[in-house]
Amino acid sequence: MNQPKQQQEPPGLERALDPPADHGETSYRGCGRLEGKKTVITGGDSGIGRAVALAYAREGADVLIAYLNEHEDARETARLVEEAGRKAVLVAGDLADPAHCRAIVDKAVAEFGRIDVLVNNAAFQMSHDTLEEIPDEEWDYTFKVNITAMFHLCKAAVKHMQAGSAIINTTSINSDNPKPTLLAYATTKGAIANFTAGLAQLLAEKGIRVNSVAPGPIWTPLIPSTMPPDQVESFGQQVPMKRPGQPKEVAPVYVMLASDEASYISGARIAVTGGTPIL
Numbered sequence: 001m002n003q004p005k006q007q008q009e010p011p012g013l014e015r016a017l018d019p020p021a022d023h024g025e026t027s028y029r030g031c032g033r034l035e036g037k038k039t040v041i042t043g044g045d046s047g048i049g050r051a052v053a054l055a056y057a058r059e060g061a062d063v064l065i066a067y068l069n070e071h072e073d074a075r076e077t078a079r080l081v082e083e084a085g086r087k088a089v090l091v092a093g094d095l096a097d098p099a100h101c102r103a104i105v106d107k108a109v110a111e112f113g114r115i116d117v118l119v120n121n122a123a124f125q126m127s128h129d130t131l132e133e134i135p136d137e138e139w140d141y142t143f144k145v146n147i148t149a150m151f152h153l154c155k156a157a158v159k160h161m162q163a164g165s166a167i168i169n170t171t172s173i174n175s176d177n178p179k180p181t182l183l184a185y186a187t188t189k190g191a192i193a194n195f196t197a198g199l200a201q202l203l204a205e206k207g208i209r210v211n212s213v214a215p216g217p218i219w220t221p222l223i224p225s226t227m228p229p230d231q232v233e234s235f236g237q238q239v240p241m242k243r244p245g246q247p248k249e250v251a252p253v254y255v256m257l258a259s260d261e262a263s264y265i266s267g268a269r270i271a272v273t274g275g276t277p278i279l
Contacts (some may be wrong), residue, residue, distance in 0.1 A: 002233045002234055002237070003019070003219070003232055003233055003244075004016065004018050004230060004233065005229035005230065005233045006018055006224045006229060007114055007224055007225075007228075007229050007232070008224045008225040008231055009123075009225060010049070010126070010148075010225045010226060011068055011069075011221065011222070011225055012046070012070075012220075012221025012222055012223075012224060012225030012226075013046070013070060013072070013073060013221055013277060014046045014047075014050070014073050014076070014221055015073075016221070017141065017220075017221060017224070018103075018163050018226075019236075021047065021219050021220060021221075021246060021247055022156045022246040022247065022248050023050045023051040023054055023080075023247045024051055024054055024055060024247070024248035024251060025054065025080065025248075027246070027248060028051075028054060028055050028058055028155060028248060028251070029058070030055070030057075030058030030060065030084070031131060032059065032060050033059045033060070033061070033255060033259045033261070034056055034059035034061040034255065034258055034259060035059070035060035035061075036061075037056075037061040037062070037116040038058060038061070038062050038108065038112035038113070038114055038115055038116045038117075039056050039061045039062065039063050039064065039116060039117040039118075039119065039258070040063075040064045040066065040105070040106070040108045040117070040118050040119065040157070040259075041053050041056070041063060041064070041065055041066065041121055042066040042073070042095060042119065042120055042122035042149070042153070043065075043066070043117075043121040043170075044063065044064075044065035044066060044067060044077055044121070045065060045067035045068075045070045045073040045074035045077050045121030045220060046067075046070060046073045046077070046220060046221050047218065047220030047221060047247055048121060048170065048220060048247050048250050048251070049065070049067075049077075049119075049121045049122070050073070050077045050080070050177070050217065050220060050247065051246075051247035051248050051250060051251035052096055052250075052251045052254045053065055053080065053081055053088075053125060054077070054080045054081070054117055054251070054257075055079050055251040055252065055255050056081075056086075056117075056254075056255065057080065057081040057082075057084035057085075057086040057088075058084045059255055059256075059259075060086070060109075061086060061117070062087040062088075062089075062112055062263075063081050063084050063086060063087070063088055063089070063117075064079075064088075064089040064090075064091060064104070064107065064108045064111065064112070065077050065078060065081070065088060065089065065090050065091070066091045066093070066095070066104045066122070067090070067091075067092055067164045068092065068093070068094060068095075068122070069092060070174050071092065072219075073221075074090050074092070074236065075090070075162065078090055084146075086170075087111070087112075087118045089107065089108070089111045089112075091103070091104050091107050094145075094150035095122055095144070095153075096141055096144035096148075096149065097144050098149075098152045100276075101149050101152035101153045101156060102152060102156045104153065104156075105153065105156035105157045105160065106156075106276055108157075109160050110278070112184055113117075113163050114160050114161070114162065114266070115157050115160045115165065116160070116162070116164075116165050116166070116258075117165065117166050117167075117168065117258040118153060118154065118165075118166075118168070118257075119168045119169075119170070119254060120149070120150045120153060120154070120167070120168070120169045120170065120192075121169075121170040122141065122145060122146075122147040122149070123145065123146050123170065123185070123186035123188075123222070123251070124141060124142050124146060124185070125142065125182055125222065125226050126142075126182075126184070126185075126226050127181045127182060127226055127227050127228065127231070128140060128181060129181055129230065131183065134183065134184060136206070137267050138184065139184050142184040143184070143188055143191075144189055146185065146188035146189070146191075146192065147188045147191045147192055148171060148197065149159065150192065150195060151195070154167060154199065158203065158206070158208065161206075162207070162210050162255070163206060163207025163208070164207055164260065164263070165207075165208045166208070166209045166210070166211070166257060166258050166259060166262070167199070167203075167208065167209070167210045167211075168210075168212070168213065168215055168254055168257050169192050169195070169210070169211070169212040169213075170192070170212065170215065171189045171190075171192040171193045171196065171212040171213065171214045171269060172185075172186070172189040172192075172214055172274055173188040173214055173216045173271070173273050173276060173278060174186035174189045174190075174192045174217065175192065175193040175216075175269075175278070176193075176214070176279055177215060177276070177278070178190070178279040181246070183206070186235040189250060190275040192212060193212060193214075193269055195271075196201075196210055196211065196212040196267070196269065197267050200266040200267035201267065204266060209257075209262065209263075209265065209266040210255045210267065211262075211265060211266060211268045211269070212268070212269045212270070213250065213253050213254060213257070213269075213270050213272060214269050214270065214271045214272065214273065214274055215217065215245065215250050215272045215273065216236075216239050216245060216271070216272065216273030216274045216277055217235055217236040217238070217239060217244040217245065217274065218244060218245045218246070218247060218249075218250055218272075219235070219236070219244040219245070219246055219247070220247060223235055223244075234275070238276075239273060239275055239276045240259065240274060240275030240276060241274035241275050241276035242274075244274075244275065245272065245274055249272065250272045253270050253272055257270070
């Protein structure tokens, strides 16, 4: 079943999604897998980030939610975290600014005392039919938000992470099978896959695990705010399951990778793609 044709202004808002996305509000049940952990999630206001924040809180973690400017969405995510009995901290700002990346880490340490899990999930994308129509500044901004911010966040956070901590980066099916109309985005997602694999080896001696999650088509505000309406309508039909995934269907992978159960998993890239394999 297709979604209705729709369009939003970037970065998109949850309340305007038709149909609404499912983040696990009524279905996710925690069992203490992240009890007492202190976590940071970028892009935590909506989509996959909201689903991960909700799951983390219900598993017993406190959550810092970093986001751009979607204040209403961020407050709703914070409400879900607090409803689960955990602490929620909101930090707005642009990850393209290295100083803001460092400020997020400083805020987490001030509020929590340490960082146990860093989820680098925020991303920017725009769709273009030709190379010539991609603005230079948009190409640069995509790299700043999607991959350079990860470097600054990880560099700042590692000094506050103990052995057993985890870094989880959101890559994409585009890291393996790039969509040409998402050239800048897809290129950054390939970079994230390599960054994750290299960083996992670099941090192994510190006991810090680094993995990535590669979602396929997931129904989030990013889609109608960055794709033409006709592509939104058919979004998800290209995978074997013939539908987009819901954010709640991705979040359990982030829980597993953050938990102590994943103590021997590092350098992995886990596909959540509706049946499309990645190499």
